Amino acid sequence: MTTGERPGTRPAVRRRVRAGRLGARTLAALALVGGAVLGLAAPASAHNYVIAATPASNSTLTELPKTFAITTNDRLLDIGDTDSGFAFRIVGPDGRYFENGCVDVEGPTMSTAAALGKSGKYQAEWQIISADGHTVSDSYDFTWKAPAGFTPATGTTKPPTCATAGNGSTAAASTTGTESGTSASTTSDALWIGAGGLVVVAAVVAVLLLVRRRPAPAADDADED
Template sequence: MRRHAAALAALFVGLIVVVAPATPASAHTKLAKAVPAAKASVTKPISAVTLTFSGLIKQAGTKVEVIGADGDDYRTGDAEALDKTITAPVSPLPLGAVTVRWETVSADGHTIKGEYAFSNKAQPPVATTPPASPSAAPSVVPSAAVEPSAAAAVVPISSESGVSTGVIAAVIAVVGVVVAGLVGLVWWRRRPNG
């Protein structure tokens, strides 16, 4: 009887030694935390979705989709896995339900995946374009176009004749005096002798 009891006790201890280490090893890595969290209501714009797992994960095989209420994927780049965390950059999200679908590989080589949803209540930023100023451009362009033509009208005369504008003014003044003198002379000769 004692032999049977001792054998049963040894068998029981042996089972405990074999099964106990296997229990933690068989526990698979799982999603521990998400930002934004499942069922959360987001009120400020976000630039990334972050997933934290209970164990180490691998970059190879890691995929994330961030699907807006319109059915489009709002990721702006590949998801990056580092240690226990995946970060997926996103563009501004539309209002409404957003679904996050993820897939990765745990350190023990098992593929794990899942999805969850949150609600986006943050208005996407409105794209702003600088106001056009059509009145400023035309006022500058015509004046620039007129000035060269005015300069072209004056400069060729002096450059082609080789005479400065001061000399031209002096010649015009001399011609004016000569013409006035001739007119005066003609008038003086035609006046009646008194």
């Protein structure tokens, strides 16, 4: 032992160094856990988004297409081919509605028969069910410049409903057209949160086992001559 050195000084320093190393490894493990949880949470918010639209947002339409349509980045969730939860509304400058309430969902695309009134600024309001089960709705503006000889539709004062062929019943399709991605699927979110919790628990157990897996070497605590 070095003259003047108090007994146990060097072993105490070595223990602090080992504790610091274990703390660094613990922080690194927790950082990895945080990244894993964030990676699990990301898919829960991966709603469909629009990649193409007819008419396009803020465009000027000079010829009436056969249908109005929006196409998203992924398939749409149309359970039983009922079009339930889907809507496509066209609101004219006078506040009248120029759709018939019916939509057609095919893969990533939702469409509706096109009809417009007099020239002016219109608003398209839409609502879809994403592939992840979440409801997404939004709206955008476009301008209509009717060609010569065009006969404008009269529109309706209230949003129409689509008559189901064969029985005369109606299927309402409601949407505010003012928000995007505000409705969440609580079931799918709960599954992702639960999975993240399991990862956290497993990581904490792994860290505790790492800290306790073996005692420090006896040589570290021995006094040096």
